[in-house]
Amino acid sequence: MNHISRRRLIQLGLLTPLAPSPFYRQPTSLAACVDGKCSNPTQITASTPTSDIPLITNFIWPIVGAPNNDLYKVGDAFGPRLISKKYSWHEGIDIKAEEGTDVIACCSGFVRISADCDERYLNSGKIIQIECYKYDDNNNIQHYRVNYHHLSQRLVRPGDIIRQGTVIGKSGCTGAAWAHLHLEIRRNNIPQNPYSYLAGSLPKNHTVTIQNIINTNGMLQVDSCVTSPWTKLDINRIKVLALDSNNKELDSMYVDFNANHNCGRISSSNDVSYTYTESLIKQVTIKPYDFSTNHSEWRVNFNFSGLSSSNATKIKVEALDCSNQIAEDTKTI
């Protein structure tokens, strides 16, 4: 297995030297459910891996048997949702798991955080974060952080080098209302849809529908609805295009879930939707339907406004999933 040294990572700007951890809290066996407040925050961050770090080629599911075993199903997917009638952005996926279930490392790497809670991550409960490194398609090393929240036990310490598949903790419900593992995969610290990295075939199962096109004074407003089975939300990008009669693109806008472009990640706490203003003219509003485990579908309205309509005769909306499969709808203006 390939390794990379700490010195090389610092040279590449991928590892920022930080003050070493002042102390380390031993794991406790008592799990406190519904501990929403981070009452004793321990911002433990290790920057000193104890030896060279193994590079990875892939990620694996953090619970053996997930997600196809009914005991370890994904109970809540990545992205925009309404919780208690408020807009929020889920930065990971929730994997159902009874308290005490083994949680294994998705990747080899070093333990950056192991703490009873970390107020940088809302309602994390007992948290482990593992930093790992992977070559991308262009042979550049990308750095990832994988977060495991709501644990009942932590079995690793900051700075430890961990092999993929090692048991690092036990699942629980600290900081949560139900027993599950909240998993985040962050690239350059931006949360990614974990479905992009975890194995498992995901057939194209989403749809997109243009619901309304309003043409006012040379500006277009396009209302569309994207639907996906909510346990398999694997949408990456919603794009709307204004086309001429020869299908030439005249104008376009998009929302990208895995980057910061219009993604709606900044939530407004009392509102049911999120509006991003791209320019004086262009806006995108993201409005999820009420989220409930009783629903079989995840449904979000995307309202794009400010597209130029001069010479446009058609509107196309595309929804790309994690494997770049596209669902689309086209309407004539």
Ligand SMILES: [Zn+2]
């Ligand atoms: Zn979660």
